[in-house]
Amino acid sequence: MTHLIDGVGILAAMLTTLSFLPQAILVLRTRKTDGISLTMYAMFTAGVAGWLAYGLMSGALPVILANAVTLVLASIILGLKIQSVVQIRKPGLTARAAA
Amino acid sequence: MTHLIDGVGILAAMLTTLSFLPQAILVLRTRKTDGISLTMYAMFTAGVAGWLAYGLMSGALPVILANAVTLVLASIILGLKIQSVVQIRKPGLTARAAA
Numbered sequence: 001m002t003h004l005i006d007g008v009g010i011l012a013a014m015l016t017t018l019s020f021l022p023q024a025i026l027v028l029r030t031r032k033t034d035g036i037s038l039t040m041y042a043m044f045t046a047g048v049a050g051w052l053a054y055g056l057m058s059g060a061l062p063v064i065l066a067n068a069v070t071l072v073l074a075s076i077i078l079g080l081k082i083q084s085v086v087q088i089r090k091p092g093l094t095a096r097a098a099a
Numbered sequence: 100m101t102h103l104i105d106g107v108g109i110l111a112a113m114l115t116t117l118s119f120l121p122q123a124i125l126v127l128r129t130r131k132t133d134g135i136s137l138t139m140y141a142m143f144t145a146g147v148a149g150w151l152a153y154g155l156m157s158g159a160l161p162v163i164l165a166n167a168v169t170l171v172l173a174s175i176i177l178g179l180k181i182q183s184v185v186q187i188r189k190p191g192l193t194a195r196a197a198a
Contacts, residue, residue, distance in 0.1 A: 001156075009153040015146025022138035035134030039121035047114025054108040057100075 017066045020073035027077050033084045041078040048074055109161075116165045119172035126176050132183045140177040147173055 027033055048071045055063030126132055147170045154162030 005153060005156045008149055008156065012146050012149030012153055015142050015149060017146075019139045019142035019146060022142070023136040026136045026139075027134070030134070032134040035126070035129070035131040037122040037125045040118045040125075043114050043118035043121070047111050047116075047118060050107055050111030050114060054104060054111055057104045057107065 013062065013066050017070050020070055020077070024073045024076045027080050031080065031084065033077075033081045036077065036081050038078075038081050038085060041074060041081055045071070045074045045078045112161065112165050116169050119169055119176070123172045123175045126179050130179065130183065132176075132180045135176065135180050137177075137180050137184060140173060140180055144170065144173045144177045 027036070048067050051063060052067040052071055055061075055067055126135070147166050150162060151166040151170055154160075154166055
């Protein structure tokens, strides 16, 4: 039973961790981020950094590994989202400054 | 030190769990899902269901609670993404059938 529980946990960790890979690839390829919530990725990235800190403080290697991978992927998505928000706001600011 | 580690873990869990709320609200309000990866939400929702099963099997209440909330939010996002993919594909099929 313990093996089954561990197996389910490992499978779940792999799925939730690696799920951010197709999202990061999609955003990198299309640069389309308007459907993506900035608030979500700001909160999520901060939360994953917190999980990584928790793993490092408690010496839990699986927590460290899973969250280190997720932190890289979530940071890529967050970075590209911030970039697109800044790019959208810039022309507006210029137009207002010119008006 | 244990209190600090627990505190960091609880804060991290709250951030990663609740981060899906603004994303679910954004998708419900705008119905814009083209920037969202279907593969990500399919993998992520399956993974969170796995975490919930892991929590139930091992009797870990925090794991059960956090993943039950995330499962609801991720399922809403996945459901709306599937709905938009089906709607995009339908007119194409009709056009091809009519041609």
